[in-house]
Amino acid sequence: MKKTKQDEPASDVDQAADEARKQEFFGKTGRIKLEYPFEEKPEPGEVIEVAPGILWVAMPLPIKGLDWINLWLIEEEDGWALVDTAMNMDETRSYWETVFENHLKGKPITKVIGTHLHPDHIGLAGWITRKYDCDLWMTRSEYIMCRMLIGDTGKPAPPEGVDFFAKSGWTSEMLDHYRNRFGFFGKMVWAMPESFRRLQDNDRLEIGGREWRVIVGTGHSPEHACLYCEERNVLISGDQLLPRISSNVSVYPTEPEADPLSDWLDSCAKLMEEVPKDVLVLPAHNKPFKGAHPRLKGLIDGHQRQLERLWQRLKEPASAVDVFGTLFFRKIGQGDYFTATGEAVAHLNYLYARGRISRELKDGVWIYEAIT
Ligand SMILES: [Zn+2]
Numbered sequence: 001m002k003k004t005k006q007d008e009p010a011s012d013v014d015q016a017a018d019e020a021r022k023q024e025f026f027g028k029t030g031r032i033k034l035e036y037p038f039e040e041k042p043e044p045g046e047v048i049e050v051a052p053g054i055l056w057v058a059m060p061l062p063i064k065g066l067d068w069i070n071l072w073l074i075e076e077e078d079g080w081a082l083v084d085t086a087m088n089m090d091e092t093r094s095y096w097e098t099v100f101e102n103h104l105k106g107k108p109i110t111k112v113i114g115t116h117l118h119p120d121h122i123g124l125a126g127w128i129t130r131k132y133d134c135d136l137w138m139t140r141s142e143y144i145m146c147r148m149l150i151g152d153t154g155k156p157a158p159p160e161g162v163d164f165f166a167k168s169g170w171t172s173e174m175l176d177h178y179r180n181r182f183g184f185f186g187k188m189v190w191a192m193p194e195s196f197r198r199l200q201d202n203d204r205l206e207i208g209g210r211e212w213r214v215i216v217g218t219g220h221s222p223e224h225a226c227l228y229c230e231e232r233n234v235l236i237s238g239d240q241l242l243p244r245i246s247s248n249v250s251v252y253p254t255e256p257e258a259d260p261l262s263d264w265l266d267s268c269a270k271l272m273e274e275v276p277k278d279v280l281v282l283p284a285h286n287k288p289f290k291g292a293h294p295r296l297k298g299l300i301d302g303h304q305r306q307l308e309r310l311w312q313r314l315k316e317p318a319s320a321v322d323v324f325g326t327l328f329f330r331k332i333g334q335g336d337y338f339t340a341t342g343e344a345v346a347h348l349n350y351l352y353a354r355g356r357i358s359r360e361l362k363d364g365v366w367i368y369e370a371i372t
Pocket of ligand 1: 116118220221239
């Protein structure tokens, strides 16, 4: 689940403002040019071999502005390891049946590896592991957090959640929207396996006779696993490194004082050290690309510019909702409030933790102000 999207088409005026903000965001260096070795993505139910023994599967997503997710099959002698699974929908299960029937050379899935807990990645892990009687491999924090969020399904919205969004500046109408939507997570995820195999940072897995190293990143999710194969010079990056959209980095009501943006920036810097410049990145969204280092540098610089712009904006006191226009290119519609608020608070908490802004509760809303 990624960056905020627009709910409704922008007007011409919005689009002009959008362009101006984009130029400001990307600065003088302009957009970074990445190399995309594959022109087309596979059709649903089809595969494309991106490296010897590594197949690319793409599945549709019902998320505006995030049309599809990439999943990866790695051939082993006795079957296939699968990295990520797509969201739990009738449509995606039926596409998987087609892939299993037509493209696995009659071999089974031997293991399912989940990069992280988000439903577009883990949604069908339970379905596939039960179908093939194989294990789910994940980091512990991701597995536990996933089970916890599924456990919230069907429960009423907690007062802590309502409090968090009220303090961010939500109207009572928006809070009702949150209450009505709460507990949606579990509906997009097939019943998870009741046990799992733990992945940890720097673990070395043997898949298909080759070594794949686990590189953990944080900030987008608690303990996101990327997989790097030196021999193939391939990085399966999940949502930790995407070519076009910047991954959502959010504060959630369960930990309102969290500073995930620090974690995220550290993880981008770490990933730059862990993989070579010419690595082929297999991301969860958009197409495989080369140019990991400039992309990671661009992400770090982009957030730093956002933080600077935010600090300038806060010379005039404002709430989290008030700064949407400073942080996001696009107009934020009702359906985007949750992620936009999480991301705005992530940037605010980063500045607050460093003593660059102050905050004060006014009429139940946090009002932030730059310390000059
Ligand atoms: Zn994600």
